[in-house]
Amino acid sequence: MFGKSARTVRNLEATGVGLPPDHAVVIDAPDPRTADVLAAARRGVHAPARALLAATRADADWTLRHAAAESLADLALDDSAWLDAWRAQTPQDPDLLAVEAFRRVGEAWRVRTGARAKDVAPDQFRAFFALLDDAVPVIEAAVAASPGDPVPHSAALVHCMGAQAPRDVFDACLARALACAPHHLPTHLNAVQFLAAKWHGSHEEMLGHAARAAADAPPDSPVRGLEVVAMTEVDLDVDSGRATGVPLDAERIDGIIAAASAYCSSRPPEDTEARLVRNHLVWALNRQRRWAGSLDTYRSIGRYATSSPWQYAGEPLKAFLHFRDAARVRLAESVPRGGTVPAPAVPLPESASGAPREIAYVPAAPARTAQELLLCGATVRLAPAGRWTLLEPAPSLETPGKRGRRATLLRLDGATAIAEAAFSSAGLPVLVARLDGADAAALTLVQEGAATAGHRWAGPGQVPSAQTARAHADLFVTAAGAGDAGAVARLLRDPGDPAELLVRTLDALGLPPLPVGFGEREEVLSTHPAATVHRARSLWQGMKDFMSDDNDPNPNLDLGTR
Numbered sequence: 001m002f003g004k005s006a007r008t009v010r011n012l013e014a015t016g017v018g019l020p021p022d023h024a025v026v027i028d029a030p031d032p033r034t035a036d037v038l039a040a041a042r043r044g045v046h047a048p049a050r051a052l053l054a055a056t057r058a059d060a061d062w063t064l065r066h067a068a069a070e071s072l073a074d075l076a077l078d079d080s081a082w083l084d085a086w087r088a089q090t091p092q093d094p095d096l097l098a099v100e101a102f103r104r105v106g107e108a109w110r111v112r113t114g115a116r117a118k119d120v121a122p123d124q125f126r127a128f129f130a131l132l133d134d135a136v137p138v139i140e141a142a143v144a145a146s147p148g149d150p151v152p153h154s155a156a157l158v159h160c161m162g163a164q165a166p167r168d169v170f171d172a173c174l175a176r177a178l179a180c181a182p183h184h185l186p187t188h189l190n191a192v193q194f195l196a197a198k199w200h201g202s203h204e205e206m207l208g209h210a211a212r213a214a215a216d217a218p219p220d221s222p223v224r225g226l227e228v229v230a231m232t233e234v235d236l237d238v239d240s241g242r243a244t245g246v247p248l249d250a251e252r253i254d255g256i257i258a259a260a261s262a263y264c265s266s267r268p269p270e271d272t273e274a275r276l277v278r279n280h281l282v283w284a285l286n287r288q289r290r291w292a293g294s295l296d297t298y299r300s301i302g303r304y305a306t307s308s309p310w311q312y313a314g315e316p317l318k319a320f321l322h323f324r325d326a327a328r329v330r331l332a333e334s335v336p337r338g339g340t341v342p343a344p345a346v347p348l349p350e351s352a353s354g355a356p357r358e359i360a361y362v363p364a365a366p367a368r369t370a371q372e373l374l375l376c377g378a379t380v381r382l383a384p385a386g387r388w389t390l391l392e393p394a395p396s397l398e399t400p401g402k403r404g405r406r407a408t409l410l411r412l413d414g415a416t417a418i419a420e421a422a423f424s425s426a427g428l429p430v431l432v433a434r435l436d437g438a439d440a441a442a443l444t445l446v447q448e449g450a451a452t453a454g455h456r457w458a459g460p461g462q463v464p465s466a467q468t469a470r471a472h473a474d475l476f477v478t479a480a481g482a483g484d485a486g487a488v489a490r491l492l493r494d495p496g497d498p499a500e501l502l503v504r505t506l507d508a509l510g511l512p513p514l515p516v517g518f519g520e521r522e523e524v525l526s527t528h529p530a531a532t533v534h535r536a537r538s539l540w541q542g543m544k545d546f547m548s549d550d551n552d553p554n555p556n557l558d559l560g561t562r
Contacts, residue, residue: 011332014341018299019324021414023444023454024436026462027305027316031272034068035459039495041075042463046086053095057146063273065098066151066186073102077110078465094145101142101155104135108162114311116198132163143176150184153177157190161199170194183221185273188213189229196233203237206230207248214259219266225277228260232280232309235287257284261293269300269347279306279320286323291331296346298324357519358415360391360446361431361511362423363481370534376422379536381525385512391415391430392525397533416444416451424449429479431511433502435519441498443505445472445479457498469493482510 030038033052040048049072056065076083076099083103086096108131112124120128139159142152153176160170177187191209195201210230217223234248248256260281267274278301285294305320313319335341362369366382369389373380379397383390393415419430423446432444445453453475456462464472466489473489491505499519506514515524525531 008329008332008335011335011341012328015295015328015331018344019295019328020303022321023414023416023434023442023456024303024440025305025317025320026303026456026458027310027320028307029304029462030071031064031067032459033064034071035462037068038071038075039459039463041072041082042079042493042495044082044085046082049082049099050086050093050095053098057095057149060148060181062150062181062184065149066154066184069095069098069151070102072099073106076103077106092141092145094142094149097138097142097145098149098152098155101135101139101152104131104138105155105158105162108132108135109158112162128162132159135159148180150177150180150187153180154184154186154190157187157194161190161194164200167200170200183213183217183223185222185226185276188223188226189276192226192230192233196230197237198233203234206233219263222263222273222277224263225260225274225281227256228277228284229280229308231256232283232312235283236312253284253288257281257288257290260284261297264297264300265346269302272304275301275304276306276308280309282327283309283323286327289330291327291334292342292345294327295324295331296344298327299344300346357522357524358392358432358434359514359518359524360415360419361385361433362389362391362419362428363387363430363479364389364428366532370532372428373418373422373534376418376536378418378421378534380418380534381523381528381531382534383515383525383528383531388512390512390515390525390528391418392523393418394523394526394533396523396526397535416446419446420449420451431476431479431509433506433514435499435502439498441502443476443502445475447479455492457492457494457501459495459498463493463495466493476505476509480509480511483508 037049037052040046049068052068053065056062056068072083080103083096083099086093087100090096108128111131112120112128135155136159139152139156143149143156146152153173156173157170157177159165160173165173174187174191177184181187188210191213192206193199195206195209197203197206207227207230210226214224214226217226231248231253260277264274264278264281278297282294282297282301285291285297305317307316310316310319310323313323331341364372366384366389369382369391379394381392381394415434416432419432423430427448430446432442432446434442434444436442440456440458442454442456444451444455453472455464455469455472469489469492470485473485473492476488477483477485488505488508491501491508494501503514506512515528517524517527
C-alpha cells in the first residue's frame, strides 16, 4: 500500500468528496415512523404500532406497511411481550395477524439460517419444516383478515420458498399478491428469490420475471430497478462456479445498469424506496469496474446502506465500506498523469456534508501518548485530563495540499482512525466520543488497532438488543476501569437525546467531561490552556524520534501564535 505513487495518493483524497465517513453509515435504517413504533414496542407499548399499521391499511401505503410489519416481527422474535398483550386484547386484528405471520415465518428461518442446504443440519431442517407448518394457519388468517392487502401475501411467498412449495402453489400465491398491488417491490423481490437458480428456478426464469415487472412498472417505482437486483444473483453463481451457460452478455448487462441508473438518477438522495436499488446498482458497477459511476452511486446512497447485497460478502456494514474503499483506490489509480479525478456528477445528500466532532480518551500521560503517535503520520492536539489524555485531529495545522502519504492511505481522517493506527501495539484501550450534528452521537472502543466495541445513539430506530448493549457496556467499563455495566447498558438502549446520552455515559464510566464547546466548533482543544500539538512526521523522522532517549518529543507549544 505504501508503494502507491504520490499522484495516486493525491487522487485518493479527491475520490472521497461527498462520501459520508465510515462511522456515519448505517444498515437498513428504518423509516422514522417505523422507528417510533419500534421504540414504543421495546417499552412494552403496542398502541403506536397498532395505530400505524391501521393507518397504512386504510391509506393503502403498502411500502410502509410491509416495512413496519416486518420490522416489528423481527423485534418480536426476541421480545414478544408487547405482541402478546396486543393479541390478548384483539386476537383477530388484521394488523396484528400481519405481524404475527411474519414472526412465525421468521422464527422458522432463524432456526434454518440462510445457509445453503448442504450446510444445514438435519435436525435444523426438521425444526424448520415443523415451524413452517405451524405458520400456515396464521398466514391464512392474515390474508383473509385484510382483503386487497399484499403484505400478508409476502409472508406467504417467503413460506413457499422455505417449504419447497410446488410451482403451481407458488404461482397462485404470486398471482394473488400481484392482484392486490402489481408494483409492490417486496412481492417481486420474493419472486426473484424463489425463481433464482439457488432455490427453485433458473437464471432465465428469474431474469425474465424481473424484466417483465420492470417494463410494466411506473417510472417512479423501485420495481424499475428490479433487474439489477436479479443480476446480483447471477453474479454470485458466476463467482462460485455454480452458473451454467452465459445468461447475460455485455449488451444485456449494459442495458440493466442503464435502466437502474436512470431510475436512481430520477429519485432524490433521500428517497427511501430507492435505497435497495442503489445498493445493488453500485454492486453491479463495481463488478464492471466503472469506478466513477460507482462512487457517484455511493454518494447517492450516502449513509443508507442495505443488508442486500452486502450480506453476500460478509458482515454487511464491513463489506459495504470495504467495497467503497476499493472503488476509491481503483478510481485514483485509473487517473492518467496530468488528469484529475472526475467531479461528483450527482446531488450530494445532506448526510455527506458537515464534519463530525471527535475526542479520544487515551489512558496515558500526554508524553506517552505523543510517543505512540510518532509513527502514525497524523497531526493532533493533546490535552491532559487527570489520568487521561484528550486527543483530537488538528487538520487546520496541516499544510494545504501537503498531507502525508501515510495519513491519506491509512485514511487518518478522524480520532478513531488515528487511534487504530497509533495504538495498535501499545496496550492502551482508547475510547472515542463523537457527535454527528444534533441527530447522532457515538462511543467507540479501540484496542490493538481495531474498533472492538461501538455504540451509536441515533434515535428510537437504532436501539440495540439488551444482549448487545450489555456486551458493549462490559467492554466499555473494562476499558474505562470504572462504572456499572448495568447502568451503562441502560444508557446504550435509551432512545433519547443522543448528545445528552453520550455525556451521561461518559460520566457513568468515570471519564472526564467533554471540553467546553465540543460539538459546537471544530478543534475545540485549540483553546485549551494545557494543550500541546503533535505534528505529523515523515516515517524516517518518526522512527528516529521513537528511538530517541528524549521521553518528551512534543514539548508544549505556544498555541496562541498558531
